[in-house]
Amino acid sequence: MFAFANYKEQWLGNIRGDLLSGLVVALALIPEAIAFSIIAGVDPKIGLYASFSIAVITAIAGGRPGMISAATAATAVLMVTLVKDHGLQYLLAATVLAGVLQVAAGLLRLGYLMRFVSRSVIIGFVNALAILIFMAQLPELIGVPWLTYLLVAAGLAIIYLFPYITTAIPSPLICIIVITAIVLILGLDVRTVGDMGELPSTLPVFLIPDIPLSLETLQIILPYSAAVAAVGLLESLMTASIVEDLTDTPSDRNQECIGQGIANFCTGFIGGMAGCAMIGQSMINVKSGGRGRLSCFAAGVFLLILIVGLGGLVARIPMAALVAIMIMVSIGTFSWSSIKALRTHPTSSSVVMLATVITVVATHNLAIGVLIGVLLSGIFFAWKIAQIFRVTSTLSADGNHRTYTVEGQVFFASSEDFTRSFDFREALERVTIDVSRAHIWDISSVAALDMIVLKFRREGAEVEIIGLNEASETIVDKLAIYDEPGAMDKILGH
Numbered sequence: 001m002f003a004f005a006n007y008k009e010q011w012l013g014n015i016r017g018d019l020l021s022g023l024v025v026a027l028a029l030i031p032e033a034i035a036f037s038i039i040a041g042v043d044p045k046i047g048l049y050a051s052f053s054i055a056v057i058t059a060i061a062g063g064r065p066g067m068i069s070a071a072t073a074a075t076a077v078l079m080v081t082l083v084k085d086h087g088l089q090y091l092l093a094a095t096v097l098a099g100v101l102q103v104a105a106g107l108l109r110l111g112y113l114m115r116f117v118s119r120s121v122i123i124g125f126v127n128a129l130a131i132l133i134f135m136a137q138l139p140e141l142i143g144v145p146w147l148t149y150l151l152v153a154a155g156l157a158i159i160y161l162f163p164y165i166t167t168a169i170p171s172p173l174i175c176i177i178v179i180t181a182i183v184l185i186l187g188l189d190v191r192t193v194g195d196m197g198e199l200p201s202t203l204p205v206f207l208i209p210d211i212p213l214s215l216e217t218l219q220i221i222l223p224y225s226a227a228v229a230a231v232g233l234l235e236s237l238m239t240a241s242i243v244e245d246l247t248d249t250p251s252d253r254n255q256e257c258i259g260q261g262i263a264n265f266c267t268g269f270i271g272g273m274a275g276c277a278m279i280g281q282s283m284i285n286v287k288s289g290g291r292g293r294l295s296c297f298a299a300g301v302f303l304l305i306l307i308v309g310l311g312g313l314v315a316r317i318p319m320a321a322l323v324a325i326m327i328m329v330s331i332g333t334f335s336w337s338s339i340k341a342l343r344t345h346p347t348s349s350s351v352v353m354l355a356t357v358i359t360v361v362a363t364h365n366l367a368i369g370v371l372i373g374v375l376l377s378g379i380f381f382a383w384k385i386a387q388i389f390r391v392t393s394t395l396s397a398d399g400n401h402r403t404y405t406v407e408g409q410v411f412f413a414s415s416e417d418f419t420r421s422f423d424f425r426e427a428l429e430r431v432t433i434d435v436s437r438a439h440i441w442d443i444s445s446v447a448a449l450d451m452i453v454l455k456f457r458r459e460g461a462e463v464e465i466i467g468l469n470e471a472s473e474t475i476v477d478k479l480a481i482y483d484e485p486g487a488m489d490k491i492l493g494h
Contacts, residue, residue, distance in 0.1 A: 010065040014291045021290030022298025024173045024325075025068055025281050029055075029303050030314060031322050032281075033071050034196040035136075040076040040273055041083040042091065045200035047071040048307050050095075050272030053204070055300030057263035058277075059293045063255030064240040066247055066291045068281040068299055069263065073136075074235050074366050075228050075274045082224045090221055092209040095274040097225035099265025102233055103258050111253030114237045120349040121373035123338050124356025125238050126279070128369055130334035131361050133280050133326055140191065140323045148190055148320050155179050155324025170288035172325045179321035193322070194315030199307045204270040229261075231367045232276030236260050238370070239277040246286050280329045287332060348380035386413035389438075391421035400429040407437040412444035419448045424455045431456045436467025446479040453482040 029051050037047030051070035058069040083091050105111075141148070155175045162171035183190060193199075211217050240251040264274045285295050306314045342350045352373050360369030389408030396402070410418050433452070440446060449465070456463045468476060481487045 010293045012292075012294070014289070015294060017289035018292050018295035019298050020170055020173065021285045021288035022295045023302050024170050024176075024288045025285050025290070025295070025299040026302035026306055027176055027314070027317065028172070028281055028284055028322060028325055029068075029070055029299065030199075030307065030317075031193055031196055031319065032073075032278075033303075034193075036071045036073050036076040037197070037273070039073060040079045040091070042088055042273065044197035046088070046091075046271060046273050047076075048200060048303070049204040049270055050267050050275050052300045052304045053267040053270055053272050054263040054275045055296050055303065057266055058256075058259045059295075059297035059300065060259075061255075061262045062259030062293075062296075063252030063257075064236075064243060064277070065249070065293045066282070066286060066295060067236075067240055067243045067251075067256075067277050068285050068296050069236065069260065069275060069277045070281065070300075071273055071275040072232075072235065072278055073132075073364075074231050075276055077364065078227045078231060079224060079273065082221070086220060089210045090217075091273060092207075092268045092271065093211045093217070094221040094224045094228065094268075095264050095272065096209065096268035097221055098228040098232065098274050099261045099263065099268065101225060101229035102261030102264060104261075105229065105233060106254045106257030106259075106261060109254045110233075111237060111255075111257050114241065114253055116378075117238070117241075117370065117374055118349075118352065118377040120345075120352040121356050121370055121377060122238060122241055123335050124353040124373055125360065125366065125370055126242060127334055127338060127353070128357045128360035129279050129366070130330045131357070132364065133333065134330040135361075137323045137326050137330075140319050145190065147188060151179055151183070151188075151190065151318060151320035152324045152327070154182075155321050156327060159324060159328045167289075172284060172288060172328070175324055176317060176321045179324070180317050183318045184316065188318075191319045192315060193317045193319065195319070199311040199315060201308060201311060203304070203308060204272070206269055207271055209268065227367075228264075228274045231365075232260060232264070232274065233257055234370060235279070235366055236277035238366075239279045239282055242279060243282055243286060246283075247291060249291075279333065280326065283329050283333050284325065287329075348376075348384075352376045352380065382411075382413040385409050385411075386417070389414045389417060391418070401432070402426065402428055402430075403432040403434060405434045405437065409439055409441060410435075410445040410448070411441035415444040415448040418445065419451060422452055422456075424459055428456075428459075428461045431461045431463045433463065433465045434467050435465065435472065436469075438467075438472075439469065440472040440475060442475075443479055446476055449476065450480055450482045450487065454488045457482075458488065 033047035033051040034044040037044045054069045079091055079094065082094060158175040158178055159171045162174050236256055237253055240253060240256055244251055260276060338353060355376055356369045356373035359372045360366055363369065391404055391406050393402050393404045404422060440449065453463045
């Protein structure tokens, strides 16, 4: 149920910290939004307008206060082919449709699916993202004048040492101000934000994508929209989990799906590309003191003011200052304790974490890495549960009646062991299968039970199953065929 008091607190509970952190985030958004526009093959203003729009709307309609959303690399790389083959207008239409799909996902409460993503996958996702953030800075660090390294080192020194003097002002903001002042005063010739591309000089305006409204158009944009919607929600919900841990505050994941969808839907109508939550900027926001919705809203508004009103000054900010901030973010994002934990955590958990990291870094695709991690987690979990299973038996004094006692979980991974635990060649008059300490889960386990009962009957034994719990009895009554005429022929026939 919507609680206005909580919503008001999320806006006004940390005004000073949210405004200052929002300003820092806005400065950090500029080069990334431009870079992501270049990745997608569109003009820099497409990414900048998108970052403004998505940040402001998710601040209002999202479900995770303190999390920063804007144009991202994860969604930009998915649109490259669409822009190349069909142009900008189809990109805008795909952005609108992606928003619709995300709203539908929120209404269907798909945010709860995050419970199936294990901790190992989240740690692998975070570590991979930290590596990608650092790798994204390499073009600014390779083949550049030595002065750049000096400025980056000075920026890092300010970021890490300034908090010893005071924490009233975010140290990344001081880094930007000081490094920019040094470069301007000394007239140093280094790469600046202005070298990344021309900043827009006008406010965004409402427009409708100029595309034919036809089934053919839908067939073109739907695959891209579905991919953007899925990757965007995945990265947003993973980032929300990380912000939850950092701030010890809960998120409304289904509301976040709806908020991301509304943001992308509206952004397509002002000439912006699709986006989602950004872990790097969210880390900057939290580490700079941002906690509420106001920080994300302020980041979007400050971004628009900076690029439209103060574009000339922003363009003179040295890239070295922003690189220093992003290096700080990558260092702070990486879970260094996870390296030490490789020796103490279960091997399967370490394998899942490493597989997620390697896949994401190798493919630069967060969705593929997380999918691999989730699949491995599921396989390892099923294997572990299958080991918690055994069948014991006792023979009556006259040698004619054997009672099998089944313990543990009977499902697809343990059904083969279940079948092999019975001796069908033993001459018996009666067989009792006691499943009071077991649970029958799926069609594989029911099929195994069918086969066991029918094989004993074929050998002339009378079979009785006892101890079925309510859930097991329900699935056995619904799916088992061992009491049906011609049951053995049906099983062998399939």
